[in-house]
Amino acid sequence: MSEFDWYLQVNLKARHLRLLVTIDTYRNLTQVADVTHVTVPAVSKSLAELERGLGLTLFSRTGQGLMPTPYGECLIRHAKSMLTILHQARDELKALSSGTEGKINIGMLPASASVLLPHALGILKQRSPGTNAMVSEGTTALLLPELWQGHLDLVVGRLPPPDTLGSFEELELLEEPVVLVTGRHHPLARKKSLTWDDLRSYPWILPPPGSILRDPLERALEAHEVPLTNNYIETLSVHVARAHLQVSEFIAVMAGSPASDVTQPLHILPLSLPRLLRPTGVLWNRNRGLTPSARLMVSCLEEAAQQLQAGPGAVPSPVAHPVKTKRS
Incomplete structure (x- = not known):
């Protein structure tokens, strides 16, 4: 040596x-x-x-x-x-010695995981009350480096393009269509028939530049000759978008679950968009593997996805199975 x-x-x-x-x-x-x-x-x-x-x-x-x-x-x-790994070992050992069952650091893409992740956290707490979770919201550009460095165990949300995944493992969980929505009071919500031209004069709530949805949305609107006006709001927050749609004549784009929330109902415009995005899923760093707590969280995400896919009246099976796993 x-x-x-x-x-x-x-x-x-x-x-x-x-x-x-x-x-x-x-x-x-x-x-x-x-x-x-x-x-x-x-x-x-x-x-x-x-x-x-x-x-x-x-x-x-x-x-x-x-x-x-x-x-x-x-x-x-x-x-x-190496220091990140040592800190994770310290946290797991502390959790074991204090009687808790572990801690998971989760990154959430808010526009696409705002329904799935809370549902999965509820299942987690039913299964293992002593397993705790820290959830951080952010964009793909912010969360993926944190996942790679080991500061996050999982990232939940709309899966990025496969060519950006590198050393990440992915699990597809939920296929949700992207739809155009307005408040129920919106003039377009009262129209019996609707064309793309009807959208031209209204302002938009848009995902920010650089987010997964922005470019494909702009291309889809261009294909239907719908120009974006200079009157718009940019946000990844589903809560901000929903609240503003209730009091304005803006149009927004959302995935199926947030758009169908019965607690704050919206109107889905009857206009078909192409498949703009990949499914909602979960990512982790395959080089680091998953802790027992993170594996449990993945299982809870699978069960939550099954329940959401089945609908509110369905009885889900007790054990969920992956939709599809992919190596990149």
Whole structure:
């Protein structure tokens, strides 16, 4: 074993990993010393020992502070992953020692998982009250990097295009059509027959640029020669969209479950859209695998999807099965 291999496998400690990530965050030894509650010479000595042990220069000193070299960037990236794994192990051990059954960090794409995920969380709490969940809302662009880095266990929502999945495993859960909706008081809701031309003069609630639905929606409207007016609101929040539709003459686009919510009913316009999006599903990082709590959550999502697909009057089977699993 070379000296380099020996140092990496035997002498590299968690404190070295934390030091690297902290220096990368602040790029200033004085600030690093402040947040780690040690002296500047102690920080400098620890970094020098690490570089000497590896035989590599990890940071270069510049006018902008300490900047990572290519060696530093490589090791920092892996340090963040290793620290995430250690934190997850700590959380699982704490949960076991305190009598709880685990914790799941879930990312939710709000426009497509606002019905499925709450339903699945209800099933989770019935099955395992001691399993807790942290839910964060965000866009695909925000949540997928968090999933890749290990900060999230699962991402639930409309599945992104297959060519963007990389090392993620996906499970399709719910096929829901995308529909155009208005409030029930809307002039278009009272028309006996409707054409695409009837939409031209009304304002829109749109998904933001860069979201999964925006580009396909614009292409579909262009195909029917419906220009988007300059009067619009952009949001991923189903709650904001539903509330505004109740008091305005806006048109919005929604998936089937949010559009059919009986607690705040909307009118679905009788105009057929092509299949704009992939099904709603769940993603996880296949390189990290699933914790027992995350596997339980996937099972609850499957059962919730079966119940939603069956409809409110149906009696679902006690155990759900995947619709389709895909490797990318």
